[in-house]
Amino acid sequence: EVQLVESGGGLVQPGGSLRLSCAASGFTFSSYAMSWVRQAPGKGLEWVSSITGSAGTTYYADSVKGRFTISRDNSKNTLYLQMKSLRVEDTAVYYCAKDKVVGATRGWFDPWGQGTLVTVSS
Amino acid sequence: DIQMTQSPSSLSASVGDRVTITCRASQTISSYLNWYQHKPGRAPKLLIYAASSLQSGVPSRFSGSGSGTDFTLTISSLQPEDFATYYCQQSYSTAPLTFGGGTKVEIE
Numbered sequence: 293e294v295q296l297v298e299s300g301g302g303l304v305q306p307g308g309s310l311r312l313s314c315a316a317s318g319f320t321f322s323s324y325a326m327s328w329v330r331q332a333p334g335k336g337l338e339w340v341s342s343i344t345g346s347a348g349t350t351y352y353a354d355s356v357k358g359r360f361t362i363s364r365d366n367s368k369n370t371l372y373l374q375m376k377s378l379r380v381e382d383t384a385v386y387y388c389a390k391d392k393v394v395g396a397t398r399g400w401f402d403p404w405g406q407g408t409l410v411t412v413s414s
Numbered sequence: 415d416i417q418m419t420q421s422p423s424s425l426s427a428s429v430g431d432r433v434t435i436t437c438r439a440s441q442t443i444s445s446y447l448n449w450y451q452h453k454p455g456r457a458p459k460l461l462i463y464a465a466s467s468l469q470s471g472v473p474s475r476f477s478g479s480g481s482g483t484d485f486t487l488t489i490s491s492l493q494p495e496d497f498a499t500y501y502c503q504q505s506y507s508t509a510p511l512t513f514g515g516g517t518k519v520e521i522e
Contacts, residue, residue, distance in 0.1 A: 327511075336515050337450070337452070337458065337503075337513045339510055339511040339513065342508070342511070351509035351510075353510050354510070387457065387458065392460065392469075397508055398505055399503070400448055400460065400463045400464075400505060401448075401450070402459075402460040403457065403459070403460070404457040404458050404459070405457060406457050
């Protein structure tokens, strides 16, 4: 069974940093693109970032470009999101998601993890 | 960026009703349109990919149609477990990938 388990969320002050992790199991992690998607309180889903299976290519939303860095360790089956210069508007539940199609970045997210809450507040 | 517009933003329906949700893209996206179901406190779930392909394990009462800029998600006979928020998402442009604003389906 494919499982994605996020961790690393918490309360951080504006301007602070946080690193999220997503532990993957049940599939050949290195063969699939992975993504982060967030949901702010009372809002809809917002794509944040994606990374190819080989980690050769990364993509970012304009709202996080230059502040967030997506990476992966295929030897540990783990996806990361390093977040710096955090803003109040970054407060959200952050989900990791696996691309449905092996070897491609299709943007078909299946499955998703349960999410981890990041709260940016003073 | 490709903007995705869903309608309605919310609807009330009864068990057994036929429900239709629409999604419009700001430019043509061929069939690169996906639908997700999201319940509070749960992980979002892929229902339909490539506009009309049913994800494995998803009940056949869910169906998707459309191409170009206009798309539809239909639930043929609403069940109690279908009350949730539904999102469309375009995957024509890898960056940014964009979601519609969501449609909340509530019990009438």
